[in-house]
Amino acid sequence: xxDEEVIQKMMKSALxxxxxxxxxxxxxxxxxAQLRIEISRGxxxxxxxxxxxxxxxxxxxxxxxxxxxxxxxxxRSGRFAPMGRDDxxxxxxxxxxxxxxxxxxxxxxxxxxGRVVEDGLDxxxxxxxxxDVFRGSQVLGYQFKATAGNMRAVGHRxxxxxxxxxxxxxxxxxxxxxxxxxxxxxxxxYRLIVADADGANPVVxxxxxxxxxxxxxxxxxxxxxxxxFEQNRSAVYVQELATGSRKQVSxxxxxxxxxxxSPDGRWLALTLSSxxxxxxxxxxxxxxxxxxxxxRNPAIxxxxxxxxxxxxxxxxxxxSGGPQIYRIPVEGSSSAQRITxxxxxxxxxxxxxxxxxxxxVHNDRGNYRIAVIDLDRKTTQVLSDGRQDESPSFxxxxxxxxxxxxxxxxxxxxxxxxxxxxxxxxGAAAGDVREPAWSPYPAD
Amino acid sequence: MSRKFQILLATAVFVLAACSKGGTKPDGSEGxxxxxxxxxxYSSQSGLxxxxxxxxxxxxxxxxxxxxxxxxxxxVIYFDFDTARIRTEYSEVLxxxxxxxxxxxxLSVRLEGHADERGSREYNIGLGESRAQAxxxxxxxxxxxxxxxxxxxxxxxxxxxxxxxxxxxxxxxxVEIIYSE
Numbered sequence: 233x234x235d236e237e238v239i240q241k242m243m244k245s246a247l248x249x250x251x252x253x254x255x256x257x258x259x260x261x262x263x264x265a266q267l268r269i270e271i272s273r274g275x276x277x278x279x280x281x282x283x284x285x286x287x288x289x290x291x292x293x294x295x296x297x298x299x300x301x302x303x304x305x306x307x308r309s310g311r312f313a314p315m316g317r318d319d320x321x322x323x324x325x326x327x328x329x330x331x332x333x334x335x336x337x338x339x340x341x342x343x344x345x346g347r348v349v350e351d352g353l354d355x356x357x358x359x360x361x362x363x364d365v366f367r368g369s370q371v372l373g374y375q376f377k378a379t380a381g382n383m384r385a386v387g388h389r390x391x392x393x394x395x396x397x398x399x400x401x402x403x404x405x406x407x408x409x410x411x412x413x414x415x416x417x418x419x420x421x422y423r424l425i426v427a428d429a430d431g432a433n434p435v436v437x438x439x440x441x442x443x444x445x446x447x448x449x450x451x452x453x454x455x456x457x458x459x460x461f462e463q464n465r466s467a468v469y470v471q472e473l474a475t476g477s478r479k480q481v482s483x484x485x486x487x488x489x490x491x492x493x494s495p496d497g498r499w500l501a502l503t504l505s506s507x508x509x510x511x512x513x514x515x516x517x518x519x520x521x522x523x524x525x526x527x528r529n530p531a532i533x534x535x536x537x538x539x540x541x542x543x544x545x546x547x548x549x550x551x552s553g554g555p556q557i558y559r560i561p562v563e564g565s566s567s568a569q570r571i572t573x574x575x576x577x578x579x580x581x582x583x584x585x586x587x588x589x590x591x592x593v594h595n596d597r598g599n600y601r602i603a604v605i606d607l608d609r610k611t612t613q614v615l616s617d618g619r620q621d622e623s624p625s626f627x628x629x630x631x632x633x634x635x636x637x638x639x640x641x642x643x644x645x646x647x648x649x650x651x652x653x654x655x656x657x658x659g660a661a662a663g664d665v666r667e668p669a670w671s672p673y674p675a676d
Numbered sequence: 677m678s679r680k681f682q683i684l685l686a687t688a689v690f691v692l693a694a695c696s697k698g699g700t701k702p703d704g705s706e707g708x709x710x711x712x713x714x715x716x717x718y719s720s721q722s723g724l725x726x727x728x729x730x731x732x733x734x735x736x737x738x739x740x741x742x743x744x745x746x747x748x749x750x751x752v753i754y755f756d757f758d759t760a761r762i763r764t765e766y767s768e769v770l771x772x773x774x775x776x777x778x779x780x781x782x783l784s785v786r787l788e789g790h791a792d793e794r795g796s797r798e799y800n801i802g803l804g805e806s807r808a809q810a811x812x813x814x815x816x817x818x819x820x821x822x823x824x825x826x827x828x829x830x831x832x833x834x835x836x837x838x839x840x841x842x843x844x845x846x847x848x849x850x851v852e853i854i855y856s857e
Binding site: 416420443445446461464465466486487489490503505508509511532534535548550554555577579580593600619620622623638641667 | 758793794795796797798799801802803805806808809812813827828829830831833834838839840
């Protein structure tokens with residue numbers, strides 16, 4: 233028997249939790265800047281998969297339709313064709329209930345089932361299993377602890393594992409994307425936003441009436457460096473995502489731009505200018521202020537990106553006339569070596585997670601497009617088809633590149649698989665979105 | 677051709693153009709070769725003695741030239757695609773700005789360099805800076821003190837005109853000259 237006091241307490245606590253949730257949504261929803269991701273080109277022969285609605289064993293409603301989340305993740309990858317729920321003849325939630333003959337008739341290759349079990353106050357277990365329909369056997373089974381608050385993240389994690397099991401490529405659904413949103417009204421409003429890779433949970437981490445640009449993740453995914461003109465001149469800031477605390481790390485006279493964290497997270501490469509406006513790449517230790525100039529050329533040297541081993545820096549330079557990519561060792565005094573030769577415009581290098589390819593902005597017959605350059609074979613492959621595509625950023629599994637493009641006179645984002653087969657269009661309801669930066673895998 | 681050389685060449689062309697024009701007024705007539713006293717010397721006119729009013733001539737501040745006010749009203753310098761070379765048509769405008777800064781040493785200018793939206797953003801910050809520096813060098817070669825000039829580059833971040841047309845791009849490749857006391 234429960235006395236009235238306990239019931240009152242429970243209701244009060246539930247109400248407080250609800251209020252807290254409402255407050256969280258109010259601060260974290262930049263509304264119009266939320267991204268919507270759609271597949272504009274999928275792989276022909278995408279793998280048919282059925283993600284059956286998960287069972288729920290607990291009070292009230294489950295905190296989230298996890299099966300739907302997993303199904304959407306797999307769909308957006310372009311490599312899977314999830315079955316609609318109305319087409320499912322049965323909705324098994326346990327292994328014994330899976331009738332492989334039925335699923336074979338429905339021509340699906342894999343079936344995902346699962347359940348959410350309430351395991352205490354705001355404690356849940358998420359269990360799921362993946363079956364190979366033709367072999368008639370389980371290929372994957374997992375269980376996670378979760379709370380109502382992190383159920384989305386756990387669902388994305390499950391989708392990561394399913395994706396990896398079925399494609400051999402680690403999933404990147406549980407990563408995040410930072411981007412800049414600009415709304416031009418009577419006054420311009422620039423916002424730096426961090427959202428889940430599916431566009432959900434957008435959070436404004438910086439806001440200014442003056443330009444914000446060039447967001448870059450630290451390798452542990454806990455900090456973001458960016459450029460802000462909030463003091464009417466450029467300065468580089470590093471911000472902790474968990475606490476929101478921020479440090480101005482570079483505000484030299486002239487240009488402070490293009491920050492990029494070293495693979496060990498201890499150094500920032502960035503662009504600084506001399507008094508006569510010559511831009512050069514420098515490395516800076518943001519903790520100590522120690523600073524070293526790396527390039528010494530009267531041309532524009534900018535947009536540094538570290539090699540995977542942290543020993544070299546790739547950068548854009550117009551020392552030969554137009555912008556091309558060069559590479560310079562971080563230690564020692566060796567001169568820069570030119571990397572790109574195909575086309576008259578190659579800029580803003582980003583190295584793939586396996587270190588084998590370079591994504592660049594490439595002038596393709598008058599159009600600025602995203603291209604990947606194979607560093608061994610020296611071949612250039614154009615992946616995008618817009619007129620002004622820019623700011624390519626690799627997913628941490630190397631399978632996709634997110635970039636900025638234009639659509640209907642507005643800045644939008646898009647993503648393309650590095651083999652060019654899958655394309656996503658990523659739109660926001662209002663204003664321009666630009667400069668996407670895909671996060672590394674979260675540090676556990 | 678390196679950017680630095682381009683700037684030097686552009687500056688040289690600009691200075692030559694400015695010299696050859698001398699004190700030519702916008703209407704093409706020969707001016708006072710920079711001698712403001714001659715242009716503003718009203719005491720030699722006979723109007724006061726005879727009781728009729730003479731034609732008069734434009735009065736300008738010492739160090740300035742007739743027509744400078746109109747030239748100084750022009751505060752945006754436009755550039756061709758992917759270059760920081762100052763077009764010769766701006767030589768008189770910049771010479772007038774230089775004279776004003778020479779006369780009023782308490783004045784300073786902020787040169788804001790911009791690029792059109794094409795290409796990568798941080799590279800365009802570099803391009804906007806090169807343009808601001810080209811204007812800075814031109815002013816300094818006309819005798820303006822470095823301490824009177826600051827530069828900033830916004831790259832493609834603050835377009836004057838939105839849109840992806842040739843017209844919009846032309847209006848956005850620019851250096852804005854902004855005065856402050």
